[in-house]
């Protein structure tokens with residue numbers, strides 16, 4: 001299947017205003033636009049007529065007008081040309097959907113289901129995207145393994161001294177891979193710990209499932225008291241891994257927290273800001289690490305792997321068979 005047949009988040013609604021918004025996905029260039037009535041359209045960035053750059057065009061009424069010969073494109077792909085009134089050509093537009101605070105696209109008439117984003121009972125923390133100058137495969141390898149959290153991350157994850165005692169349980173299905181890690185919570189700044197209701201000797205559970213149509217992981221972070229009771233608060237982050245081209249990936253993170261404190265107006269903005277900053281910090285730290293590997297062979301051949309790495313093989317084979325990217329070894 002063509003990778004563009006899967007839904008991918010590509011822009012925040014506020015990023016698409018009067019000007020056409022160019023974006024890249026799976027090696028192709030596209031442009032998104034918003035008509036005056038508020039409909040969104042997406043199509044190849046090269047004009048269907050003679051390939052002028054539609055990002056330099058203008059929205060007038062319900063059409064995106066190309067700056068070269070004035071052909072007008074509607075979100076449905078219909079074309080109106082002032083100089084060719086009987087024109088019957090259509091542009092190859094994408095389907096656009098606004099959901100969960102983002103704009104998503106997929107190939108027109110594709111039959112794929114919309115990915116699962118279940119935030120019922122969660123207060124939103126935010127939607128953010130980060131470009132990583134490394135292939136999707138390497139970025140995903142990082143996001144499905146917990147060993148690096150002791151050395152790369154500042155907050156989320158396990159202390160290096162506790163890593164040997166972290167239990168890792170993997171389960172797989174035809175189109176999903178789940179990993180549950182459990183181990184002692186590392187030291188956290190007191191404001192964060194008390195905001196999340198975490199005790200100093202709690203167990204931190206890092207539980208995620210990866211899906212492959214498109215490629216995304218749903219992360220639940222929660223805590224167990226020393227008696228084994230689950231604490232009230234959970235952080236949920238859903239991360240999409242968009243292939244921009246062979247050498248670049250874009251991470252789209254949708255984050256929420258179930259916390260009574262978030263419902264209290266006094267705490268809402270402060271805590272939401274703190275959680276958002278913490279997540280973005282970790283993503284930036286991961287990005288720095290992964291980009292430093294970007295010029296290396298992505299193949300698993302010859303790697304000497306440990307117990308945390310088993311999941312890489314499972315995710316890579318499903319990325320190849322379901323999503324259509326080479327598994328890289």
Ligand code: FES
Pocket residue numbers: 047048049050051052066067068069070071
């Ligand atoms: S190239 Fe766009 S209208 Fe001619």
Ligand SMILES: [Fe+2]
Pocket residue numbers: 142143148149152153282286
């Ligand atoms: Fe990480």
